[in-house]
Amino acid sequence: MVNTVMFWIIAALTVIPALSLLFARKAVHVAMSVVLVMVGLAAAYVTLSAPFLGMVQIVVYTGAVMMLFLFVLMLVGVDQREDLKETIKGQRWIGLLAAAGLGAFLVSIIGRVTLPTADTMPSGDPEAVAIALFDRYVLVIEVLGFVLITAAVGALVLTHTPRLRPRKTQLEVQRDRVRVGADPVNKPMPGVYARHNALDVPALDPEGKPIEHSVSRVLEIRHQTQEGAEFRAALEDPSRKEGDR
Amino acid sequence: MFPILTVMVALPALGAVLLWALPGGARARAREVALAVTAIELVLAVVLFAQFDMSAAGSFQFSETYAWIPQIGTSWALGVNGIGLLMIVLSALLTPLAILAGWWEDKDDSRRTHYLALILLSEAFMIGIFAARDVFLFYVLFEAMLIPLYFLIGSFGGAQRRYAAVKFLLYSLAGGLIMLVGVVALYFQGPGGDQAFLTDNLTGLDMSTTAERLIFLAFFLAFAIKAPMVPVHTWLPTVAENARPGTTALLVAVLDKIGTFGMLTLCVALFPEAAHWAAPVIILFAVISVIYGALLAIGQKDMLRLVAFTSVSHFGIMVLGIFAFTQTSVEGAAFYMFNHGLSTGALFFVVGFLIHRYGTADVTQYGGLQRVVPVLAGTFLVIGLSALALPGLSPFVSEIMVLVGAFSAAKVAVIVSAVGVVLAALYVLLTYQKVFTGPAPTGKRAKVRELTRRERIVLWPLIALMLLLGFLPGIAIDAVREPAHDIVATVSSQEAGA
Amino acid sequence: MLDLTWLLIAVPLASAAFLLLAGKRADRWGHWVGVGASSAAFVVGLVALIQMLGLDSEDRAHAVHLFTWIPGGELNLDAGLLVDPLSMTFVMLVTFVGTLIHVYSVAYMEHDASRRRFFAYLNLFVAAMLLLVLADSYLLLFVGWEGVGLASYLLIGFWNHKPEYATAANKAFVVNRIGDIGLILAMGLMFTYFGALDFGSVFAAVPQASTAQLTAIGLMLLVAACGKSAQFPLQSWLGDAMAGPTPVSALIHAATMVTAGVYLIVRSAPIFEGAPAAQTTVAAIGAFTLILGALIGMAKDDIKKALAASTMSQIGYMMLAAGLGPVGYAFAIFHLVTHGFFKAGMFLGAGSVMHGMNDQVDMRRFGALRTAMVTTWVTFGLGWLAILGVPPFSGFWSKDKIIEAAFIGDDVQPWILGGAALIGAGLTAFYMSRLFFMTFHGKARWTDEQHPHESPALMTVPMIILAVGSAFLGLILATGDRFVTWLEPVTGHAEHGEPVLPAAVIMVATLLLVALGAWIAWRKYGAADVPETAPAASLATIAARNDMFQDSVNRGVFERPGTHLTRTLVYADAALVDGAVDATAHAFARTGEVTRKTQNGQVRSYALTMVVGLVIVILVVVQGGL
Amino acid sequence: MDPINFVILASILFAIGAAAVLLRRNAIIAFMGVELMLNAANLALVAFSRMHGEIDGQIMAFFVLTVAAAEVVVGLGIIIAVFRARQTISLDEPAELKG
Incomplete structure (x- = not known):
């Protein structure tokens, strides 16, 4: 028999974080909750005398799968916010109803049946699992190996972006640049000829005028740039020039 | 024993695969490859014919049975009786001719390769169907057949070829799916086991009358669509008009025979009681087909459509022969299946040659060609005369056997069908008149090529064969006599029992 | 020699085939091959006749078995020739008159470019006509019967670059085919009642047959004879058949082919003997046509x-x-x-x-x-x-x-x-x-x-x-x-x-x-x-000039309604039969148009459908007591 | 306590996962819902294994685990591919399955 306390702990540990799937706004939060669910499930496996599977569950799910999810989340941008407002008409209510109905039916049916419980415990230790896997189910394991390899290759293929046209040579890049009338040479770095700490200060052209676009756009948005006018004024004011020296 | 039937099914299929596998450079030789494959097939068919024991034509010979899916009782069971033998010979004969007849089609090598491979694939399926001794195998091949045909019609042909292909497919699928219901129902009526679908195990079943009749109808409808009977014939003219003449020749001359073949070997043989029950209505529709097809043929301007409608008429006669259930009429119908293949095949080929010259199938565009191309005119006339069953040519023998033989069973039907004889004369001769007689064409139209050597090689053997069988039909009738006798005996025992 | 009578048919037939296949190189002398073949047939016939005259009148009927023709289960027929005084009479008439007309045609057709083809057709006709009269069964007779019809068609339409001549040829063939229905049905009746089609078996079975059966057969034979012999009401083609070259008119449409109907009746004498009504009809038709023909001729x-x-x-x-x-x-x-x-x-x-x-x-x-x-x-x-x-x-x-x-x-x-x-x-x-x-x-x-x-x-x-x-x-x-x-x-x-x-x-x-x-x-x-x-003439003369309006009647009763019927059917086939098919297809297509709106492309609603379906399935299974 | 309770727990988790798939538009979250459903099934399998005293249920769970891993790889690959093409991972965007 299973420890009743253990069951309730596991139940709480799985169901409550699982609900975040429905209500949490940020995907990262959801992912972390699911990690919790996975850990809970691993505990359940151990309770159900499948310790090896429990370990695997932790390694595979919390260790690998969910981390993969997190990677992807970071790749697509953590701030991909979801508008919880439903767009498909009726989807939310019918969906909820259907899911709830499904759960209700399953629970009611399973609650009604009585299944015999064997006295013997299945031996879930690695040895027993290994014997089963590599003896009776060895063919399946082989096939699964193929599946995994295929999946890996598939993921490679999916995420690989083929180069559609040949790489541009420097010469071509340069020509294109001239053609569109952009700067024929490299953009000046910020802070060139400036006296301040460089990044937030526009560069100066040979005539001594600040070049606005030499400063990173990000800094502009954050309003962390220095006005070029100030320095111009300083340059043009000979008195200050003397004083500073 | 050498599994000649399996080899005959496999050979064209492998040929098709070979064609598809040909590298780009070798595709210029695709026609030669396809021709060689079909020629070997023809030799095999001749060997088959020569080895066939005519004294036991009623039983299946060259039988092969290999388990296929024993769980549902199907097996790869091949074997031919006399009727199947004739049909296989016909398929093997017409396929190389169709390839030769369409020699000029397609400028593009790869497109041509594709076409030829599909033709070879069709041949494999056709021969498989005619040799199938297992109802499920028959059904599978029957449906599989649609795939190459769909592409043959839809990819190669006239302006409305896609419409035609879809129409053909939908018609055939409708029939085929109803037949599938019949096949499944038949399984449950049958003995079960791992050879549950073998026709031998399904003959003489003890089923309830209702079940038998319903299954019969399911099969019959599929076959009536295939052998286009009025009113489910409209796919044929559309297809004939839009597909290539070579394709249509194979389709009408051989493939549609699957309909009548199925009626004979499945519908009647497996469900004699139901066949006997349905015969009056079927004969009614057969007679309508005879007259209706002929009248519509007269009204056509497009020669390909015209030939298609003549076939509707001729199929009516075959069905009449089958369902009159007299020894002579069934023999005649079975023999007619072969002759009609020769005659209509040749007719489609020769019309194809005309179209190749003038670029249109519209008879009103022709005229006076006899002056310019007398050999073509003469050949056309002989082939046309075979379509109106002129004595001396083999279709005559079979048509007269049907009409004379069926007379005792269905007097009124024969009398009405005999009107078709006059209508046949009308549609053949009017076409000949429009195309070949009248003032000789002038200008560009006068520069028409005479029948080339290759075209003669296509047409003249068919004419020679029709002449030979016209005078010595015994060669073929020997093969159908006993099967016909068995069929008539099965049905008449029902009659006696009823 | 009587056993060699098959040569009578074979020689002209071979000659016809040769002339048709020989091509242009035979243009200069091909016609003499034709004359030779016809003459050879005449010589064979003559020798056979002399031999026959040497026999007792009882032994003069001579059967020549050629080959097994149709080896059906019930319809079992050998191709054979029946050489007796009646057929020999025809053989002599056909070969003799035929040969003379061949000779005549050599000169008559001299300036025609297709003379070789003409002689091929003439030979074909001779062969078919001889087959008709020598056949020992109705079916073989029918082969000759259609053969002469074909030869007649080819020869009437010999100058078919004139459209009306081509039409005349078609008319002859088609009207003859109407007669052929009679022969086909007669054979059907014979086969039904007597189980055989050869003269010997049919005539042997006649005494057991009822008068009604014989009358039916007789009338059907009469229809056939009327078609071929241009008797009322199937006479309309003969006048138009004059479109053919005159030697053809002489040979086919005067001396031989058109008399085949009479031959058929006389040959079937035992049947008509048992069917007085049919006999009377034959005589009545004959009498009517002889007056009709005479009036037209006037x-x-x-x-x-x-x-x-x-x-x-x-x-x-x-x-x-x-x-x-x-x-x-x-x-x-x-x-x-x-x-x-x-x-x-x-x-x-x-x-x-x-x-x-x-x-x-x-x-x-x-x-x-x-x-x-x-x-x-x-x-x-x-x-x-x-x-x-x-x-x-x-x-x-x-x-x-x-x-x-x-x-x-x-x-x-x-x-x-x-x-x-x-x-x-x-x-x-x-x-x-x-x-x-x-x-x-x-x-x-x-x-x-x-x-x-x-x-x-x-x-x-x-x-x-x-x-x-x-x-x-x-x-x-x-x-x-x-x-x-x-x-x-x-x-x-x-x-x-x-x-x-x-x-x-x-x-x-x-x-x-x-x-x-x-x-x-x-x-x-x-x-x-x-x-x-x-x-300008009286109404009667006008009627006679117009073949007693037979053509107009045919046109009004058969041709025009036939044309309309055909046209209507062509239209109806496209509009109704095929229309129904297309309408079914369109109905499905339109159903698809409507239902495809549910396929809004939203993955989530597809998933919802699945889940709802799953719930329903569970509900059904549970309620079903499983 | 009867292991059947774990099956009931599995059902609830399964329903939550299904609801997530139905209601969430963020592809990654919906995908996590799918994972939850798979794991719910695994839980049921392990519970059954325990009830029958046989190891086979666990082995099945192993297989599911493996296949799920493969599925995750491919699924996330697809999500990335879609994101690259459309700069979004909303499930409502790719409506090209429209009939």
């Missing part, structure tokens, strides 16, 4: 069409005789033979006239040709005397016997049939004399570019031979009832009944009527001037 200005009408009328005589039973069979065949000679002779004469007159056929443009074409005039004249039935020329011996036989019988029948035959004789005299006088006598009505001249010897010699035959054949064969006795093994011995009038009275009446007819014709067309265009 009004025609086209020399070939007039002769064609005459042929129709004369075959009417033969049919009438054949319908009289054993009394008439021999006379029918006898008249057929003599008619073959004099009508062929006259057609060749007409051809000779056309040859000399730039293919002019309108008799109103002839006149006074006797001076320009003496040989033609004499030979034609002999034929004219023969057809009129002037003693001692051939026609007298055959036709007079038929008229006499027509008067035998009970009740009102002899009066009607005999009367028709008698009046027919007078009408014949009138229209044939009209034709003769308009062509050869009176004033010349030629146009300026016509320079009538006698034809070459290759043409005149056959005409002379036929004219001699027209003159004396009847006398020779009639002496001592030779011909009747010769045919007796086939037709059976007839109890010679007594006519309702004394034979002498009938003969005198006939001769008087003939004389009267000829005299009127002379008054109107020989002595008087003939207008060059046909004058």
